[in-house]
Ligand SMILES: Nc1ncnc2c1ncn2[C@@H]1O[C@H](COP(=O)(O)OP(=O)(O)O)[C@@H](O)[C@H]1O
């Protein structure tokens with residue numbers, strides 16, 4: 171059993187005995203088998219593992235998009251499996267920022283409007299929203315592209331807008347599923363650099379799935395998903 | 411806050427070709443709906459304007475229309491002498507005993523015969539109905555086979571021009587005048603001396619079908635009605651002339667409405683299917699967007715509302731186009747069968763604001779019905795599966 175170590179107040183994410191099975195006809199796909207995980211606040215964790223090993227499934231469960239077959243996910247002391255669909259939805263709005271491989275920007279909305287979306291679920295005034303959107307866009311270096319549509323941006327720029335959208339409402343967790351998977355090395359590095367900065371300078375907790383060992387090296391710790399369990403690769407925080 | 415409306419507006423614009431079928435379907439349906447209601451409205455207005463509140467029409471007790479009614483010469487005199495009836499300076503009471511026959515005349519437009527209502531009236535008919543006045547020629551001379559023609563009748567039928575001779579009912583008539591009544595049903599009639607009409611049609615000379623009286627005032631109606639209905643010599647029904655004609659329009663208005671609404675409903679089924687198709691394909695094309703919005707924390711309800719709104723916007727565009735298309739019909743004059751009398755009646759379509767609003771409301775309903783199932787599919791999308799869609 172690995173990564174069940176943080177006790178006390180700084181433990182932000184606690185996953186216990188997480189089981190996820192998919193049923194496809196008569197076939198049972200046992201994706202996660204009693205997985206355990208602790209993540210401290212402000213930690214940058216990279217998940218690696220072969221295709222189909224369940225990395226996306228794990229992120230979806232931690233992000234409250236999916237429900238486990240059994241086991242628990244606790245974020246900030248709140249056991250999210252207990253939440254009803256509606257409360258889970260508003261929990262996501264408050265606590266999770268998602269970053270996807272394919273950016274998932276809304277193509278008919280401008281960068282500004284895309285970034286603003288999560289703020290529409292808050293009680294912020296127009297002026298406050300405006301301020302937050304500009305701060306977020308500035309943080310990813312795209313303040314001058316606010317009026318551009320996703321189609322007018324490069325892949326790297328789209329992903330930076332997506333990062334701005336993920337952080338604009340100041341969520342507890344950033345969940346990134348192969349955020350550089352569709353980008354070239356250089357652009358991908360810029361994205362990882364931004365995530366690294368968010369973790370180090372802005373104390374964001376970042377959980378990132380990646381296939382890229384170089385990208386994973388930027389994280390505080392790297393975990394491998396194998397046969398439904400997490401195996402620790404390295405513990406940089408402890409080594410240093 | 412909800413998913414911003416810009417999302418829907420831009421999505422419609424970007425995928426406009428997909429919305430086009432729904433827009434056209436709804437526009438066509440709304441246009442038909444409006445035009446039919448405008449037709450009913452115009453018909454009603456035409457008949458209602460025929461009657462005056464200061465006139466009363468008297469029929470035999472139990473008769474539903476002039477066609478079913480018989481009033482004798484003696485009765486017309488009793489009625490004319492009743493309290494409340496206006497009199498000329500010399501003391502002559504203003505009443506007109508009238509007979510109505512139907513005669514076929516060829517329509518100018520098609521050359522085919524249509525039935526024209528020929529009304530035999532008294533020489534005082536123009537004084538009894540001040541809203542009717544001559545625009546050309548003169549009124550008929552009592553005792554002569556002369557015709558005065560309503561303006562629409564003279565426009566719509568061949569041979570009803572001033573000065574021409576016309577054969578019908580076994581007699582030869584001369585057109586001596588054209589009258590106008592401000593677009594009422596009288597404009598589609600031909601008037602002549604009631605006594606001459608009875609002679610030529612070989613009817614008993616002292617039998618009429620209705621009596622129309624001009625009253626001292628609008629308020630005099632009750633006095634007149636009381637006098638007539640309490641008179642033991644008479645067994646008659648009395649109506650305000652306006653009410654009578656309005657009521658005459660009810661049957662046909664109902665028929666127009668029922669036919670029109672049935673037609674519009676059949677078309678609406680098609681339009682709703684077009685809207686369903688448009689919205690289902692909109693949802694299918696945007697599965698990952700929807701899943702992303704759900705992941706960001708937008709609720710199923712706000713997704714549902716957003717897609718319903720989008721459908722309603724498309725429907726409103728269609729509805730607005732339908733309104734614009736139907737507007738030129740306002741004032742469009744046509745003829746139809748007056749089913750009470752089986753005569754041909756000219757009337758103008760009336761596209762009123764209320765009808766336009768009803769048309770838009772109809773569009774919104776089509777949008778809601780066509781948008782709901784796709785919007786529900788969008789709202790129920792399994793987020794995790796949908797996020798894996800490319
Ligand atoms: N909705 C589903 N139904 C059935 N099987 C699924 C479903 N979602 C994922 N899977 C399966 O679960 C396994 C793990 O998938 P995933 O979490 O996407 O892996 P990874 O992200 O590591 O590539 C795969 O074998 C995948 O086919």
Ligand SMILES: [Mg+2]
Pocket residue numbers: 225226227347
């Ligand atoms: Mg994956």
